[in-house]
Amino acid sequence: MNVREFTLPDLGEGLVDAEIVRWLVAVGDAVEVDQAVVEVETAKAAIEVPVPYAGVVTALHGEAGSTINVGAPLLSVASAGLSEPGVETSPNLVGAGGTKRGRRQGRRRALTSVNGSAAPVVSQVEPARTGPVAVVSPVVRKLARENQVDLRGLAGSGPDGLVLRKDVVAAIEGQASDSPVTRIPLRGVRGVMAERLSRSRREIPEATVWVDVDATGLLAARQEINSADPARPVSLLAMIARFCVLGLRRYPALNSTVDTERGEIVISEAVHLGFAAQTPRGLVVPVVKDAQNLTTRELAAHLGQLTEQAREGTLPPAKMSGGTFTVNNYGVFGVDGSAAIINHPEAAIVGVGRIIDRPWVVDGQLAVRKVTELTLAFDHRVCDGEVAGGFLRFVADCVERPTALLGDM
Numbered sequence: 001m002n003v004r005e006f007t008l009p010d011l012g013e014g015l016v017d018a019e020i021v022r023w024l025v026a027v028g029d030a031v032e033v034d035q036a037v038v039e040v041e042t043a044k045a046a047i048e049v050p051v052p053y054a055g056v057v058t059a060l061h062g063e064a065g066s067t068i069n070v071g072a073p074l075l076s077v078a079s080a081g082l083s084e085p086g087v088e089t090s091p092n093l094v095g096a097g098g099t100k101r102g103r104r105q106g107r108r109r110a111l112t113s114v115n116g117s118a119a120p121v122v123s124q125v126e127p128a129r130t131g132p133v134a135v136v137s138p139v140v141r142k143l144a145r146e147n148q149v150d151l152r153g154l155a156g157s158g159p160d161g162l163v164l165r166k167d168v169v170a171a172i173e174g175q176a177s178d179s180p181v182t183r184i185p186l187r188g189v190r191g192v193m194a195e196r197l198s199r200s201r202r203e204i205p206e207a208t209v210w211v212d213v214d215a216t217g218l219l220a221a222r223q224e225i226n227s228a229d230p231a232r233p234v235s236l237l238a239m240i241a242r243f244c245v246l247g248l249r250r251y252p253a254l255n256s257t258v259d260t261e262r263g264e265i266v267i268s269e270a271v272h273l274g275f276a277a278q279t280p281r282g283l284v285v286p287v288v289k290d291a292q293n294l295t296t297r298e299l300a301a302h303l304g305q306l307t308e309q310a311r312e313g314t315l316p317p318a319k320m321s322g323g324t325f326t327v328n329n330y331g332v333f334g335v336d337g338s339a340a341i342i343n344h345p346e347a348a349i350v351g352v353g354r355i356i357d358r359p360w361v362v363d364g365q366l367a368v369r370k371v372t373e374l375t376l377a378f379d380h381r382v383c384d385g386e387v388a389g390g391f392l393r394f395v396a397d398c399v400e401r402p403t404a405l406l407g408d409m
Contacts, residue, residue, distance in 0.1 A: 055079030
């Protein structure tokens with residue numbers, strides 16, 4: 001019997017460590033090649049790490065909530081025969097990779113002891129106790145540890161006294177406290193966004209322009225487009241994003257970054273379009289690469305796919321970096337306007353407010369129209385108000401008269 005240590009592989013994007021979120025297997029479990037064994041959170045995304053060889057898990061080197069460096073041992077696996085020489089990482093290690101089958105197996109085996117009988121497994125990475133606690137989920141253990149809940153004093157409501165998350169939550173709510181607080185660690189995705197936005201405020205001399213726009217024509221155009229091909233719907237965000245791409249062709253200074261070390265403005269010919277997406281894990285900014293080469297329908301498809309991946313936590317790190325310009329649709333939260341923070345190191349961000357009925361003058365007559373507010377926050381180092389205003393006015397004109405710009409689309 002040979003025992004090998006599986007180390008945390010290089011996750012790309014210059015990442016040097018990751019936090020263990022939860023183990024998908026337990027000591028004594030049999031694992032297969034490419035089976036996801038642990039979920040970790042990096043500064044970019046949540047990733048399920050697949051093991052590159054088969055065998056039986058003999059040790060877990062870390063507990064949920066701990067940080068592990070790239071190259072450090074993750075778990076040990078005993079096998080009768082080793083895998084192919086030199087194989088150290090799984091080919092499925094992309095974003096939150098791993099197969100559904102592997103995830104199901106990991107969860108099922110975590111509730112099964114080595115002899116096959118149903119019983120909760122106490123991981124060997126837990127500190128010594130006076131008696132075993134029926135807790136399987138590392139997430140439950142982490143929740144209890146962060147809130148100073150003694151698991152040994154809880155009566156689990158699950159099968160065979162298994163302590164569930166709701167049991168820990170009930171214990172937390174029942175704790176007496178003069179000043180109850182909730183602490184959310186600024187790490188992982190939240191930590192990266194906090195640092196990026198803080199750096200933006202520190203380094204970028206930001207200015208904002210805005211304009212109210214009659215979006216009645218935009219809504220009509222979208223309805224006509226989607227009626228022509230219901231199988232490939234186009235969202236309002238996709239249409240406005242497309243207008244922004246066209247605007248950047250006319251005002252390329254806004255598709256740039258500032259190289260402070262060399263004292264240069266670096267203008268990108270490619271538009272790598274980022275868009276703000278709210279997820280259960282916090283705010284993320286997926287990026288559609290080379291958006292200038294996509295049709296409006298293709299852009300809509302990319303936006304939809306990346307949004308779904310972001311909300312599921314399966315977005316690869318490479319899809320959240322390299323943006324040159326960002327669009328933020330805060331209208332979905334029911335607000336009219338916002339002074340958005342530029343996504344460093346980009347030079348500008350467009351914001352879109354909610355679309356509501358408002359009184360509007362059309363051909364000298366008062367009418368009720370669908371109106372929205374567009375905002376542009378820009379780096380005043382890369383351009384002045386003339387360029388910023390010209391870009392925003394171009395996008396506003398596209399919103400008001402989308403069919404007049406078919407020649408550019």
